[in-house]
Amino acid sequence: MKVKKYILTLFIVMLAFYPFTDGTKQQTAIATDEYAQLGISINKILQDERLDGATTGVSIRKANSGELIYAHFGETRLHPASNMKLLTGAAALETLGENYRFSTEVLSDGTVKAGMLSGDLYLKGKGDPTLLKQDFDIFAKDLAARGIKKINGNLIGDDTWYDDVRLSQDITWTDESYYYAAQVSALTASPNADYDAGTVIVEAHPNSIVGEPAKIKVLPETDLVNIINRSKTVPAGEVKDITIERQHGSNNIIIEGTVPAGGTVTREWIAIWEPSYYALDLFKTSLEEQGIKFVGKHKITLGKTPSDAQLLTFKNSMALKELFIPFMKLSNNGHAEVLAKEMGKVVYGEGSWEKGLQVIEENSEEMGLNMETIMIRDASGMSHVNLIPSNEVTNLLVAVQNEPWYNTFLSSLPVAGISDRFTGGTLRNRMKTEPTVGNVKAKTGTLTAVSALSGYATTKDGELLTFSVLINNDLAAVTPIEDQIATAIASYTKPK
Structure with missing residues (x-):
């Protein structure tokens, strides 16, 4: 009996390691013997005809040790789509900190006398993507409270905290009209509390x-x-x-x-085309609504705040740990790109994509990722040139658990089947039954012919596993396949 049991176990392990084929295509995968049955289940899922002609990378690790227990083309570089935000988010929490806040300032180089501000009024942005019309209303009320009723000068927007490059290098004309490819400026505004800046x-x-x-x-x-x-x-x-x-x-x-x-x-x-002017327009409207008028010839333009300008009022944004909820739950591309520029500004004194992506790369390497096999072209995942193997995604998901900000990172991930937008996020309408509902916490990713899902799931045995599924060159709806893999993980019980 022992010999038969040994032979059966060996056979299962060989199936998990050996190329799995249905006669029309070949899929290679590896799995450890303890998780051989899980490997077989996933191999079968990967035979779905919707994956014909596609490339799929799957990686699963033990969360507590980082041991790789299953890989299917795990070393193959693939486009991550919004799974890129996992790297960006980790770098932002490590570099800026959970309590980091953006700021916006209102300054003037003039003087106030008899209700008249004689001099220019500056609205200086420092990257805050959460400014709403009501925030400009508060700025205007603060100026009115200082006794300002008229302004004899210009209204100037200062967006020099970042460079003047508005779009990351791989954004296309077909995308740039829409919120998910909005222009990035240090001075901007959002229409509502989803904070789609610009x-x-x-x-x-x-x-x-x-x-x-x-x-x-x-x-x-x-x-x-x-x-x-x-x-x-x-x-x-x-x-x-x-x-x-x-x-x-x-x-x-x-x-x-x-x-x-x-x-x-x-x-x-x-x-918006040139969102700095958008913020200026909203601020001017708020000033007018408070009865503050511009007199004489004046301009509404962009410029740099003089070093001797006096601060009149300001606003600090919510803490980064709060911003991470709309950022990750709703997969906000603008937030990712702002965070990249902010990291570049804080670390290297330059609010550019070049320096921001450098920070993400350096942080990822410090987290143990093999950067020789990764290409990063933006911070949000919009680029079709980003490349990362699924094994490196799970490597990151293991590494972040040791960081003091891990709970913020984990709490920001969408949760399967939970209907509340700011809990379930982009997974709120997926995997709505046991054992995945409330269990699978993962980042989604979608581009044309790209789909991804990477995060954490607890097995029936109570073991936490990290997983990454990256699907490229798909021509069909493949999110159900990702969900099946996550369900197989959540349903798994080790053999006794």
């Missing part, structure tokens, strides 16, 4: 009169954008086919297509 929300409401254009609403209201409305309201029941896009190189927002009468609202988050 964007406005454009809503197209059906008109009550058929044949008339849709009614357009921009949130927050700003004179910076120019609405070109070519839409048409059609009879109820007809097809809704409407697009909302910004014209390249301008803030012309073009609405085209049809909206059925009595139908639903169409809503898009549109990226």
Whole structure:
């Protein structure tokens, strides 16, 4: 009996290590003997025809030791999509700290006399992606409380905390109109508490009169954008086919297509061209709403704050550990790129992608990642040139557990099947049953022909494992395959 048991175990281990083939394709994988059955389960999942022609990297490690217990093309470099944010997030927590805050300042080089500020008013941004219209309202109220009623000078936005490169190098024209590829500036604003900095929300409401254009609403209201409305309201029941896009190189927002009468609202988050002027426009509106007027000839422009300018008011953002919730749960690309520039500014005195990515690379290497097999081109994962093996992703997930900020990192990951947006995040509608619901905590990633899921799952035995699934060159919906792999991990029980 012992001999038969030994032979059976050896056979299972060989199946886990040996190329698994269905006659049409070959998949190679390795697994340790203790997890051989898990390896066989995952190998079967990877035979899904939706992966035909795709490349899939899978890596699983013991969280407590980092031992690699399963790998399928684990050393193959693949595009990580938003799994890149795992590296960026770890670097930001290590470099900036959980309690780091961005700041925004209002300064002047003038003097106040009899309610008149004689001199220029400066709005100096230092990267805060969380500024809302209400924050500019508070700035204006603070100035009014100082007795300022008129300004004889210019309104100047200072965005020199970072360089003037607005988009990372691999962003395409087809993306840059939308929130997920918004321009990065040290001076910016967000439309709501998702904090998609540098964007406005454009809503197209059906008109009550058929044949008339849709009614357009921009949130927050700003004179910076120019609405070109070519839409048409059609009879109820007809097809809704409407697009909302910004014209390249301008803030012309073009609405085209049809909206059925009595139908639903169409809503898009549109990226602003030159968001520094967006923040300035909102601030000017807030000043006017507080009764503060500009007198004489004046300009609204960009410039650098003089070193002798006096601070009038300021705002510090929420702590980084709070910002990590919308950043990671909702996979906010803008936050990732701002964090990169901020790390470059703090470590090397230069708020650029070059220096920010250098910090991410250096931190990743310190975490034990093999940087000779990794290519980093941006901080968010938008680039199709980023490359990382799944084995290095799980390597990072093991390493961060030893850091004092690990709980912040872990808490920021989307949680499978939990409906609350700021808990479940991008996993709120996936893996909604046992044993994955509330168990799998992982970062999603999606690009054209790229899908990824990497994080943590606890087995039926109570063992915490880290995993990474990177799928490239897919032409079908492959997130169910990622979910099946995560479910196989969460369902796994070691043989007795």
